[in-house]
Amino acid sequence: MNSTVAAKNGDYTIPKLHYINAAKGLKSWLTTVDHKRIAILYLISVTIAFFLGGIFALLIRLELFKPGEQFYGPDLYNQFFTLHGAIMIFLFIIPSAPAVFGNFVLPLQIGAIDVAFPKLNLASWYLYVIGASFAVYSMLTSAIDTGWTFYTPYSTSTSTAVISMTFGVFILGFSSIFTGMNFIVTVHRLRAPGLTWFKLPLMTWALYATAIIQVLATPVLAITLLLLILEKAFGIGIFDPAMGGDPVLFQHFFWFYSHPAVYIMILPGMGVISDLIACFSRRNIFGYKFIAFSSLAIAFLGFLVWGHHMYTSGQSELSSVIFSFLTFMVAIPSAIKVFNWTTTMYKGSISLETPMLYAMAFIFLFAIGGLTGITLGALSVDIHLHDTYYVVAHFHYVMIGGAVIAFLGGIHFWWPKMFGRMYNNFWSVVAFVFVFVGFNLTFMTQFFLGSKGMPRRYHDYLPEFAQLNGFSSVGALIQGIGYTIILINMIVSLKRGKPAGPNPWGARTLEWEHTTSPPDEHNFDGVPAITHDPYDFRAPK
Amino acid sequence: MPPAASTYAGDVDALYYFILYISIFFFTLIVGAMIYFAIRYRRKKGETEAPDGPTHNTFLETTWIVVPVIIVIIIFFWGFRGYMIMSVVPANAMEIKVTGQKWFWTFSYPDGQMTTNELVVEVGKPVKLLMSSKDVIHSMFIPAFRLKRDVLPNRYSITWFEATQIGDYHLFCAEYCGTSHSKMIGTVKVRSSSDFAEWLESLDSAGEGVTPAEYGEKLFTSRACITCHHVDGTVGTGPDLQGIFGHEVELTDGTKVTADENYIRESILDPISKVVVGYQPVMPTFQGILKEKEVDALIAYVKSLGGKDE
Numbered sequence: 001m002n003s004t005v006a007a008k009n010g011d012y013t014i015p016k017l018h019y020i021n022a023a024k025g026l027k028s029w030l031t032t033v034d035h036k037r038i039a040i041l042y043l044i045s046v047t048i049a050f051f052l053g054g055i056f057a058l059l060i061r062l063e064l065f066k067p068g069e070q071f072y073g074p075d076l077y078n079q080f081f082t083l084h085g086a087i088m089i090f091l092f093i094i095p096s097a098p099a100v101f102g103n104f105v106l107p108l109q110i111g112a113i114d115v116a117f118p119k120l121n122l123a124s125w126y127l128y129v130i131g132a133s134f135a136v137y138s139m140l141t142s143a144i145d146t147g148w149t150f151y152t153p154y155s156t157s158t159s160t161a162v163i164s165m166t167f168g169v170f171i172l173g174f175s176s177i178f179t180g181m182n183f184i185v186t187v188h189r190l191r192a193p194g195l196t197w198f199k200l201p202l203m204t205w206a207l208y209a210t211a212i213i214q215v216l217a218t219p220v221l222a223i224t225l226l227l228l229i230l231e232k233a234f235g236i237g238i239f240d241p242a243m244g245g246d247p248v249l250f251q252h253f254f255w256f257y258s259h260p261a262v263y264i265m266i267l268p269g270m271g272v273i274s275d276l277i278a279c280f281s282r283r284n285i286f287g288y289k290f291i292a293f294s295s296l297a298i299a300f301l302g303f304l305v306w307g308h309h310m311y312t313s314g315q316s317e318l319s320s321v322i323f324s325f326l327t328f329m330v331a332i333p334s335a336i337k338v339f340n341w342t343t344t345m346y347k348g349s350i351s352l353e354t355p356m357l358y359a360m361a362f363i364f365l366f367a368i369g370g371l372t373g374i375t376l377g378a379l380s381v382d383i384h385l386h387d388t389y390y391v392v393a394h395f396h397y398v399m400i401g402g403a404v405i406a407f408l409g410g411i412h413f414w415w416p417k418m419f420g421r422m423y424n425n426f427w428s429v430v431a432f433v434f435v436f437v438g439f440n441l442t443f444m445t446q447f448f449l450g451s452k453g454m455p456r457r458y459h460d461y462l463p464e465f466a467q468l469n470g471f472s473s474v475g476a477l478i479q480g481i482g483y484t485i486i487l488i489n490m491i492v493s494l495k496r497g498k499p500a501g502p503n504p505w506g507a508r509t510l511e512w513e514h515t516t517s518p519p520d521e522h523n524f525d526g527v528p529a530i531t532h533d534p535y536d537f538r539a540p541k
Numbered sequence: 542m543p544p545a546a547s548t549y550a551g552d553v554d555a556l557y558y559f560i561l562y563i564s565i566f567f568f569t570l571i572v573g574a575m576i577y578f579a580i581r582y583r584r585k586k587g588e589t590e591a592p593d594g595p596t597h598n599t600f601l602e603t604t605w606i607v608v609p610v611i612i613v614i615i616i617f618f619w620g621f622r623g624y625m626i627m628s629v630v631p632a633n634a635m636e637i638k639v640t641g642q643k644w645f646w647t648f649s650y651p652d653g654q655m656t657t658n659e660l661v662v663e664v665g666k667p668v669k670l671l672m673s674s675k676d677v678i679h680s681m682f683i684p685a686f687r688l689k690r691d692v693l694p695n696r697y698s699i700t701w702f703e704a705t706q707i708g709d710y711h712l713f714c715a716e717y718c719g720t721s722h723s724k725m726i727g728t729v730k731v732r733s734s735s736d737f738a739e740w741l742e743s744l745d746s747a748g749e750g751v752t753p754a755e756y757g758e759k760l761f762t763s764r765a766c767i768t769c770h771h772v773d774g775t776v777g778t779g780p781d782l783q784g785i786f787g788h789e790v791e792l793t794d795g796t797k798v799t800a801d802e803n804y805i806r807e808s809i810l811d812p813i814s815k816v817v818v819g820y821q822p823v824m825p826t827f828q829g830i831l832k833e834k835e836v837d838a839l840i841a842y843v844k845s846l847g848g849k850d851e
Contacts, residue, residue: 078722151678153677153694154678157676157677241695242694247694247695282590283591284596285596286597287602312680312715313691314693314696317624320624321621324620328614329613331609331613332613336606338571342571342575342578343601345575345582346574346578346582346595347582347591347594348578348582348591349584349585349590349591350579350583351583352579367568367572371560371564374613375564377616378556378616378620379621380552380553380619380620380624380626380627380687381623383687383688384553384557384684384688384689386689386715387689387716388682388715451542451543452542452543453711453713455682457717457722458723459722460724461723462711538590538593
């Protein structure tokens with residue numbers, strides 16, 4: 001890469017020609033088939049979705065700041081929590097790490113020029129945009145008040161925009177399926193010569209396991225939502241007992257997708273953390289194969305535990321018992337990963353850069369999310385805690401404490417690779433503190449609320465829950481400030497950040513050692529030679 | 542955890558705290574080690590690589606698989622045992638029929654008595670709840686008893702409890718059911734044997750010794766009218782009833798009707814037929830829930846809230 005100097009600051013320069021300026025104009029972005037540019041398109045889309053969903057979260061916490069009706073009535077509240085959930089799940093978390101990092105990082109990590117099907121990749125993004133448009137359309141017209149779970153017969157009987165919303169999610173599902181398919185083929189077919197399976201970075205393993213779930217589970221969601229639309233539009237009785245259907249059948253279908261979907265959200269995060277911990281500890285990852293295979297074990301076992309959402313639903317007692325047992329089994333591979341990450345730090349050379357702070361926060365928060373999952377897996381205890389704020393707190397510890405924190409860690413890690421410039425370190429640490437403190441204040445309180453018996457999806461609550469709800473709302477505001485600082489810091493860095501150089505963190509995977517920052521349009525200068533393992537920090541440079 | 546007031550609540554709490562303490566132990570171990578390593582092995586100035594360390598340790602890795610497996614299997618069996626106790630209804634339990642609908646609970650006692658949002662039971666006697674829903678899915682949740690069970694429209698769901706402590710406890714709907722989901726709250730009143738018998742008697746003589754309007758005011762709360770209808774000039778899910786009596790109201794089909802005794806009676810027993818403009822047709826019928834004298838008392842109460850009395 002002998003390009004002439006375009007911008008100079010400090011020791012490094014930005015290469016004159018790279019994927020961002022390889023073609024100019026909006027049209028070149030909207031018709032691009034470059035995996036890196038598609039990743040940027042996704043990054044912009046999911047960021048908009050995240051802040052939109054976040055506004056609804058703040059509106060919810062605003063109303064719940066005090067008992068009684070504060071600012072708006074129950075019907076609006078029901079729409080707000082539905083939109084918060086649906087936007088965050090379907091428009092943000094599911095596409096976030098797989099689509100952004102999967103697109104940007106995966107081909108670079110395996111030494112490929114692009115994904116296997118570049119045009120299909122662009123089509124996936126357009127499907128995402130079309131699906132998102134349906135969701136926004138439903139939001140602006142008659143809204144929707146079913147909760148993101150669309151439980152029947154409530155969803156069949158409500159007058160809100162269930163059909164357009166579920167149709168939007170149906171389309172989003174196809175975006176997810178195509179992305180998954182693309183990545184599976186990419187990992188199988190496009191690895192650089194000599195890059196065998198056990199030389200793959202664990203991020204790649206995690207994205208591969210995620211892709212398998214996306215392809216196998218998402219069609220079930222598509223079928224379920226299609227049946228729901230048929231029932232609502234044409235009165236074909238499938239789930240609504242008034243038409244001879246069975247509402248519990250819907251719950252089985254829905255969770256058959258939505259539980260594995262939890263792993264679509266968290267597995268890429270686990271991959272990010274594996275790469276981060278190794279890099280900032282300068283240590284070869286402890287138990288590489290255990291981490292790699294535990295990703296696959298999670299992907300497999302994740303399909304067999306959907307019934308743990310339904311202990312109180314009226315499914316047979318025997319089903320509940322079996323699902324409880326399998327739920328405990330799926331906890332084991334996650335525990336293995338946590339132990340491995342911690343041990344990797346032993347005798348390391350640890351540098352507490354911002355991405356590492358996120359990685360450590362992930363272990364802290366995901367441990368809480370996982371351990372409270374054990375509490376919920378226990379049958380008799382779950383009967384009390386089901387559908388209370390304990391569950392709300394638990395899944396936010398996994399979804400934010402796990403998936404979002406890992407996503408932010410990954411963004412802070414790969415940002416210099418994506419754009420060639422460093423963000424301001426001081427503000428990134430300040431934002432981290434806001435997010436970490438705000439998050440714990442918001443959701444730790446909710447564990448107490450839930451165990452005391454406050455049900456979820458309540459517009460109003462009894463006075464005895466007032467104090468903890470107040471704290472929780474303050475926490476949400478602090479978190480919101482944190483995310484906003486991150487956004488501003490990142491945008492400012494695009495213009496003002498110092499050129500980062502090809503490998504600011506001293507990582508050993510291909511995307512750092514063999515590409516410029518930002519990478520060239522065609523990624524590598526020739527086919528990269530595989531000379532060492534992905535986390536071998538002692539190999540000659 | 543809230544106060545424990547049923548026979549199986551103690552076992553649930555014991556398991557909850559068992560898991561909590563184990564969790565705190567492992568959390569401290571993991572996070573403690575992580576923070577210790579981050580300080581102890583913090584990169585020194587000029588250090589470029591870490592000293593060679595282990596990447597594999599069979600003993601350690603086997604231990605941290607086997608130990609958690611054993612612990613979760615213990616937790617599984619403990620939770621399983623508690624769940625079986627909750628699932629098997631004792632043969633001598635008193636059966637109470639529960640109906641959930643938007644947005645109140647109705648309880649039918651064996652001798653035909655009916656209450657709304659108020660479940661009165663005898664301490665130390667097992668009670669079986671035979672539950673169904675008239676519309677969407679609801680969920681019976683009594684935190685003090687550690688009891689929760691979804692209530693479905695197409696089948697009966699069954700659960701039971703035996704209260705151990707006299708007192709009043711909350712009863713929530715835990716499955717999202719629409720506008721007034723968070724108002725679908727009742728009270729469980731656990732009473733001594735003699736108080737319970739006395740209460741059953743009092744149901745027959747309810748409304749005696751007070752004026753119909755006073756009785757109606759009580760019913761307005763106890764029969765859950767107040768969940769949707771306010772009487773203080775504010776907007777609820779249903780129309781405000783203050784000063785409504787004798788006035789003309791506009792219906793959704795554009796016609797007008799006078800809110801007299803007959804209209805109020807019809808609105809209680811067949812609410813969907815004439816809905817006031819601006820409101821959704823969501824009110825359930827109270828046919829079969831309210832007795833004749835209770836309907837009379839409610840009409841008298843609405844009259845007492847002001848309006849033109851001819």
